[in-house]
Amino acid sequence: MPEFRMDTETFAKIFKALGHPTRVKIVEHLIKINSCVCGEIVNIFPFSQSTISQHLKLLKESGIVRGEIEGPKTCYCVDFDVLNQLKNYVANL
Amino acid sequence: MPEFRMDTETFAKIFKALGHPTRVKIVEHLIKINSCVCGEIVNIFPFSQSTISQHLKLLKESGIVRGEIEGPKTCYCVDFDVLNQLKNYVANL
DNA sequence: ATCGTTTATCGTCTATAAACGATAATACTA
DNA sequence: TAGTATTATCGTTTATAGACGATAAACGAT
Numbered sequence: 001m002p003e004f005r006m007d008t009e010t011f012a013k014i015f016k017a018l019g020h021p022t023r024v025k026i027v028e029h030l031i032k033i034n035s036c037v038c039g040e041i042v043n044i045f046p047f048s049q050s051t052i053s054q055h056l057k058l059l060k061e062s063g064i065v066r067g068e069i070e071g072p073k074t075c076y077c078v079d080f081d082v083l084n085q086l087k088n089y090v091a092n093l
Numbered sequence: 094m095p096e097f098r099m100d101t102e103t104f105a106k107i108f109k110a111l112g113h114p115t116r117v118k119i120v121e122h123l124i125k126i127n128s129c130v131c132g133e134i135v136n137i138f139p140f141s142q143s144t145i146s147q148h149l150k151l152l153k154e155s156g157i158v159r160g161e162i163e164g165p166k167t168c169y170c171v172d173f174d175v176l177n178q179l180k181n182y183v184a185n186l
Numbered sequence: 187a188t189c190g191t192t193t194a195t196c197g198t199c200t201a202t203a204a205a206c207g208a209t210a211a212t213a214c215t216a
Numbered sequence: 217t218a219g220t221a222t223t224a225t226c227g228t229t230t231a232t233a234g235a236c237g238a239t240a241a242a243c244g245a246t
Contacts (some may be wrong), residue, residue: 008121012114019109020204021102028101031186039222051205053224072213074220083186090183093124093176115235119197132192143236165243176216
């Protein structure tokens with residue numbers, strides 16, 4: 001399933017994306033409710049819509065999260081393929 | 094065994110520390126040679142001594158790495174207790 | 187006490203991150 | 217087509233990161 005075997009640089013980028021409390025919590029939340037959310041995330045955290053959108057952008061760029069446009073909303077979800085590769089990498093450290 | 098149950102903030106800090114290719118590679122290296130190294134790390138990477146020292150400082154501050162002064166040298170090693178908690182956290186995501 | 191080795195810290199510079207408000211873009215709905 | 221809701225982007229500000237050279241600090245050996 002994994003298209004590419006990820007390298008150290010890629011994992012570093014994912015770690016960097018997870019290197020902020022809000023972004024870790026966003027990922028935890030996306031995992032918990034496997035149904036993807038979008039604007040609800042903004043309501044959960046005490047930050048502005050633009051700030052959360054920026055955090056989601058970083059998470060998306062790292063690959064750990066994907067975003068799909070559904071009508072006027074954007075639906076975010078964890079890329080479990082990437083997450084599993086991350087789990088595998090960390091487990092083998 | 095773990096003195097404290099780590100929280101999200103702590104893990105975010107560790108992720109942040111791992112959020113740089115050089116620092117990931119330093120940790121990988123420290124794990125591989127479980128005997129701790131110090132100045133050798135500087136020789137491995139194409140960065141100045143001060144830059145590597147700064148990276149090691151960040152790793153140490155996150156808790157994933159410990160440094161012990163041995164004479165004129167400083168011996169760095171991975172804190173396996175912390176690493177195991179990290180592994181456990183990631184595995185349960 | 188001085189010297190050489192090793193590591194940490196300081197000061198500087200440039201680049202990126204983090205947050206915000208304001209605005210643009212998108213796409214339903216009336 | 218106009219309006220509304222939702223999200224992304226822009227521009228700005230402040231803070232932190234990342235790199236370096238230079239210097240200081242610690243220690244062992246001469």
